[in-house]
Amino acid sequence: MEENYRTLEDFVLEYFALTDGLAGQVEPQVYDVIVEESLRYKLGLAGDGEISRFCFDSEAVPEHPHSRLITFGDPTLAAICEEAQARGSVAKVYLNEQNLAPHNLERKLQASINSQGVTLVYGESRVRYFTTALFFFQASFISDEKLQYPYTVGVEMHYGRPARRVEELVRESNGVAERSLPYPDAAAITRIEGYRIALSECLTQVQVTANLQKKELDTLCEKEITRIHAYFRDMRSESQENRQKLARRGGDVEKIDSQLATLNLEERQRVVDLRKKMTLKVQLTLNNLLFMSQPKLLIPLTAKSKRGTTIFLHLVWDPRTAKTEPLSCPCCQAPTLTLAVSPKGAIGCDACGGVSPLEVSIDKLKTMRPRVNR
Numbered sequence: 001m002e003e004n005y006r007t008l009e010d011f012v013l014e015y016f017a018l019t020d021g022l023a024g025q026v027e028p029q030v031y032d033v034i035v036e037e038s039l040r041y042k043l044g045l046a047g048d049g050e051i052s053r054f055c056f057d058s059e060a061v062p063e064h065p066h067s068r069l070i071t072f073g074d075p076t077l078a079a080i081c082e083e084a085q086a087r088g089s090v091a092k093v094y095l096n097e098q099n100l101a102p103h104n105l106e107r108k109l110q111a112s113i114n115s116q117g118v119t120l121v122y123g124e125s126r127v128r129y130f131t132t133a134l135f136f137f138q139a140s141f142i143s144d145e146k147l148q149y150p151y152t153v154g155v156e157m158h159y160g161r162p163a164r165r166v167e168e169l170v171r172e173s174n175g176v177a178e179r180s181l182p183y184p185d186a187a188a189i190t191r192i193e194g195y196r197i198a199l200s201e202c203l204t205q206v207q208v209t210a211n212l213q214k215k216e217l218d219t220l221c222e223k224e225i226t227r228i229h230a231y232f233r234d235m236r237s238e239s240q241e242n243r244q245k246l247a248r249r250g251g252d253v254e255k256i257d258s259q260l261a262t263l264n265l266e267e268r269q270r271v272v273d274l275r276k277k278m279t280l281k282v283q284l285t286l287n288n289l290l291f292m293s294q295p296k297l298l299i300p301l302t303a304k305s306k307r308g309t310t311i312f313l314h315l316v317w318d319p320r321t322a323k324t325e326p327l328s329c330p331c332c333q334a335p336t337l338t339l340a341v342s343p344k345g346a347i348g349c350d351a352c353g354g355v356s357p358l359e360v361s362i363d364k365l366k367t368m369r370p371r372v373n374r
């Protein structure tokens with residue numbers, strides 16, 4: 001829903017058309033509207049029963065006394081706008097303009113992969129659309145004041161890993177609504193899996209800010225508490241002086257004693273309130289989600305070690321950056337452009353040396369001494 005609508009009626013009718021609702025015209029500017037149950041509740045139409053009557057002309061209302069007059073400032077229109085906006089927070093764009101037949105691709109791939117003791121055989125390249133999901137989060141840091149910061153996290157949906165160059169991607173996010181080439185999508189993780197990866201990345205970044213904020217708040221809070229104690233100490237000593245003077249004169253000190261007790265209570269309460277006020281709370285919301293799809297070249301790759309191990313992988317060539325994307329290590333899943341052979345003959349990246357995390361834990365288990373129950 002991006003066009004400029006001539007009338008409110010056009011806008012509302014298109015909204016119902018896009019949300020699979022039905023709007024049947026009863027007479028000019030009067031419609032009977034049927035929408036699915038969940039939407040009926042969201043738009044506040046639940047009390048109308050299954051059919052709601054909408055009027056866009058105030059003069060038609062007397063003839064339709066149970067109708068809703070849809071006009072600016074009307075809560076139903078506000079609910080429609082809010083719901084339409086929430087739908088608009090997820091978008092998909094295509095970055096179509098690419099050179100999908102780079103010169104000497106195999107040589108470029110060979111130059112980008114560092115293989116130690118591994119022979120690589122490249123297959124024929126295929127074009128696939130690869131999607132990067134950009135998650136636009138907003139974190140609110142709430143204490144005695146409220147600070148809000150945006151966090152943008154990209155997820156490579158094919159690999160299921162956080163994307164690099166997120167700022168660059170955001171700058172380039174003005175793609176088009178349709179794919180221009182008739183190629184299918186590359187295999188990808190689901191949206192919810194993508195969201196989990198993005199959330200975990202975002203939380204790591206938010207944690208850093210939260211720790212800094214908490215440190216600042218704690219320092220501020222302790223300073224303020226010292227000030228509160230000093231204030232009440234002065235108040236108490238003044239009261240105690242008065243008490244001594246009064247006692248010397250044989251006066252009634254009961255009132256001053258109760259004042260002192262109140263001061264103690266007040267001091268304690270002020271510290272409790274302050275600590276409460278200076279406790280940091282963090283709220284995280286996902287405001288927008290953008291899927292950016294771009295055609296890339298998918299190249300099957302056979303990796304053979306001298307010890308006879310053969311594995312099948314895929315390489316991805318990004319025509320926009322003219323670079324080979326790091327593949328996921330067959331052992332530890334870390335992104336890598338290096339393939340090496342482990343002492344046991346497995347092929348992996350240089351970081352894990354071809355030893356999978358599972359193998360590491362099994363080896364660890366083997367070296368552990370069995371516990372003997374006596």
Ligand SMILES: [Zn+2]
Nearest residue numbers: 329332349352
């Ligand atoms: Zn690895």
